Amino acid sequence: MALPFPDLWLSRRMGLADGAIPSRAEFEAWLADRLAELVDHARANSPFYARHLDGFDGASLRSLDDFSKLPMITPDLLGAAPERLLCVSQDEIARVVTLTSSGTTGIPKRVFHTGEDLAATTEFFSRGMANMLGAGETALVFLPGERPGGVGRLLDEALSRFGARAETFGPLEDADAALDRCLDLGATCVVGSPAHLNLLALAYARRGPTHGPIRSALLCWDTVPDAVVRNVAGIPGCRPFRHWGMIETGLGGGVECAPGSGMHLREADVYVEIADQDTGRLLPDGEFGEMVVTTPLRRGMPLIRYRTGDVGRILAGECVCGSPLKRLDPQVRRVGDGVELGAGVLRLDELNELLYGLPGVGDFAARFDPRFEARRATNRLSLTICGQVEREDVFAALRTLPGVAASLDCGALELEIQLRDGRRPAIPGLGKRRLDTGSER
Template identity: 60%
Template sequence: MALPVLDQWLVRRMGRADKLPPSKDALREWQLARLRTLIAHAQANSSFYARSLSGVDPASIRSPEDFSRLPTVSPDDLREQPERFLCVSQDDIARVVTLQSSGTTGQPKRVFHTRDDLEATADYFDWGMRNLVGPGQTALVLMPGERPGGVGRLLVDALSRSGARAVAHGVLEDAGAGVDHLLAEEASCIVGPPAHVHLLAREWERRRLPAGTVCSVLLCWDSVPDALADNVERIFGCRVFRHWGMIETGLGGAVECAPGSGLHLREADVFLEIVDPETGSLVPDGEFGEMVVTSVLKLGMPLIRYRTGDRGCILPGPCRCGSPLRRLDPHVRRLAAGVAVGTGLLRLEELNEALYAVEGLSDFSARLSGRTLHVLVCGGNGVGERAKRALASLPVIALGVTENVLQIDIEMKNDAAPALPGLGKRRIVIDREL
């Protein structure tokens, strides 16, 4: 019986001579050994870690609890002189990514990747995508593919290794053009941000194109609402997989083994801890907390115990596929993904689930200006009224309207463009941030 594809990747990445997947305990011991090596490497070669990990004996790290007592790295640390994290010469850096966080006007983060880092990601993409697209099949990628080391280019290169093909469409600007491209390339798989794939699905539905042409979809780059995933699955009549990853740790982080099973972590490269955001202590599997990540084999610019600001949960128990890789709950959210509206906190995830469940709604954006929540809704006739009723079903909005501390303004847009341009992660915009 063939090993699950991610177990095949794990065996190769760990360099196991017996070609058999490790037990969970053996995998954890391998990770701890790599972490000890990483700490020593960072102490010796990075000015940041020489100071922050001063006095830490790598040999003392014998358990996850030992590791969890090390200091964390914050996004602000990364914004301030990111070169201090480097453990190699800048001549060894193949790509630098500049990240401006949503709603932040200060100094951006800069993340450095070596050629080995980019190759490791391409290798992971190759194996992780084999559940979605096979030899001779084509995936349409709703991301740019021109920049070397960018996610689109890495996917194009990765899929060619297994005999599949990826075509980079670029950032979706028009759903009609996207569907035309999908049909022209005879693509059976779509990879892209949830909002853009949903817009594509609604255009597919509007044209009354048949289900079954698209066989699989990978939703990535941003959080995935359940209502959106359900719509995409229903309209295309296919399996919908979810992905979680970060540019800071090398893009790929976890991918769904099978729909509904949870996201298997990229544990040979990314060590994930779930901690209480207030105390920093580890929480048990099955409980949500802040996601703290360590790039285990990323030696050029390692991040050791980086606080992501994301809220996540490790699913307890084994996956039915039998893999030793731990599973991430698909409902990864930002810890601070809400805005105060006078009667409480309105969370983006609540808007997502309420509005993507609206019949015919293609996309939306939300902006809070004073006491008014402006919602731009994309869709056909009647969508605006249905969206208004859906918003009124949310308790925090209903109470705010009743107590006259919140007003709702619905604006309709019925073209095929996304509600928000570009690849920025979706959020509720507050006017004072602009």
Template identity: 40%
Template sequence: MKTLDGWMAERMGLAGPLTRPALAAWQAERLREAIAYARAASPFYRARRDWPAAAIASTADIARLPFTFAADLSRNDPPLLALSQADVARVVTLPSSGTSGPPKRLHFSPEDREATIDYFVHGMGLFTRRGDRVAVAFPGGAAGGIVDGLAVALGRLGADCRRAAPPFDPEALAAWLRAERPDVVVGAPVPLLAAARVASCAAGAALRARAVLLSSDHVAPSLARSIGAAFGAEVFQHWGMTETGYGGAVDCAEHCGCHLRENELLVETVDPDSGAPARPGAVGVVVVTTLRGRAVPLLRYRTGDLARLIETPCRCGSILRRLDGFSGRASEAITMPGGGALSLPRLDDALFAVQAVSDFAATFDEGPPATLSLSIAAPPALHGGAVLEAVRARLANDTVVGPAVRERRLSLELSLADAILFRREGKRRLSKREAAECARRC
């Protein structure tokens, strides 16, 4: 199996070993082609009138291009689709991130899908061996979807893909993982943690794997440690989204950032407020340009995800840029009374360090008084007041929540949920009730 750098060099037609100057020159040429293609084939980009007058000479010039927003995908007027429907292999509909509004609809050509599968082969190949049994614990199995793509990729690696089947609850997932005895597990972090918490309370063999890949949601450091300890496994992380064709960036054995899929994506980070390029080493909003996307080309798409872009080579020897410091969604951070930002990743890191916590739901009321309400999920065998005491103690040590509680700027309301894992539509979120809404409700 080639390294990611070797595979990308081959895909880009570059002689190895891959270097940053050669990669940057290749990306600049693909960027010019991507702009020309989008402006010619996509009605949305063809209708734009805010293009820069000067030509794009290098990847650094990308900052002169206008952004594309999630609202543009949802509105789809003019359409972003650059192919005829007859040339589309798969359509994915994503619900709006808000409470209303049209969904985002993404289209993929056969070439787009094959590029993603090829990436899965080499990304999974970082920790998957020929003959491995790989448990894929993602719900849903639509034809041509992510689970199908993983199955095809694992087949090319000579691994045996085992797919989780409904019901997709912690007890069933724990029993399935125990029966399958996988070498590698792939899934969303919180459901896997909930299954591990359940298994730790039940009689029978412990869950075990050599490696676990966590994807589709933020991975708090404490959550990764808990899953690694529960499975006795090395934990890897993946960042991606439907807009990137699922594949985006993957962790290596050095665990110092996720290596970007730079043969398909040009990634920037920008200041959340000004939109200017983020300072080196600073966390910013991840902005993606698809360099070879055919169905829906995206130019400077503001993903809303917060992360840090690392430009220096990795200890593993790769020259690919990396993302780390994932900090949730830019739109969801809440400014606390007296200062400091409250976010779901911050709560994740505090709460998932508590051994009994398998999930939680969080709501912030502006007040007055400002209140953080937490409903804590845990396996029945671990229920009890000690869980809430441990949660309260963890939050007391948090550098944002702790001082706000001690200075009576924030009230905590904790309760135990009658659940092990909350059922949700879409991604986990930190809910917020603004003062006007709270007044009506109260």
């Protein structure tokens, strides 16, 4: 029987003989050794890490528990002076990526990748994508791909290793045009953000009895709501797979080996701990907390216990595929991704499931404005809904959320709903869906 793709990838990454799959205990012993080597490398080559990790060395790190005692680093380092994290000459850097958070005025983060980093991501993509399409087939990619080291080019190189190809369409701007291109190419796989692939699924539904060749879809780039997974599964014959990754860690971070199984983490390259966001205490599998990541084999710009600002959890138990790699719950969200409405709290994940779950809704954008009047605080939630849906149906659905209903009833909240064309995204480009607030202008 063929081995699951996570195991094939892990065996190669650990330098094992083909088909030799480690137990979880064997993998963790190997990982602890790599983390110890990483700490020594960082302390020897980065003045920042030499100070930050003063008092620690590889010899003192005999287990993952020992490693968890190291101090964390925060994202502001990638904005203020990312060069301080470099452990190689800048001549060895193949690509520098600048990250600007949508809706904020913070300093953009910069991340440095070596050629070896990009090659490792390509290898992971190749193993994972081989689970979704085969030789001679095409994936249509709704992500950037024009620059060297961009995700589109990495995917095309990854697919070429097993005889498939990727065509980069770029961010979806018109769902009907995107669907036409899918059908023209005979694409058997589509790759894109949840919002864009949800719009594509809606275009299929509008088209009626169209049965294209799409058999799989990789949902990535942003949080993937369950409602979107269900909608994409409505494309005739299509199996959706979810992916989690960060540009800081070299994109690929975790992907489902089978729909609904949870996302197998790329632990040899992206080691994930779950910590209490207030105390830093590690949490057991099954509990939600802040995701803290380390890049064990990365030598150019290693991240050691990097606080991501994402909330997630490791699923308890073993996957049905038997892989020793742990699985991330697909429901990843941002720390503080919620707003106080006046008589309750609204979280973005609630809004995602509710609105993408409404028939006919392709996409949405949300803005929350706290406004203060003479006698009381009045908050406004403004929604732009792209799709074929009645304003009254959106309003009625929102009232099923207790925090929204209570805030409306006591006069602390007003709703503004605008309807738009269901072919186009509510937010241009690849902006992530979030609850924009008045303080982020």
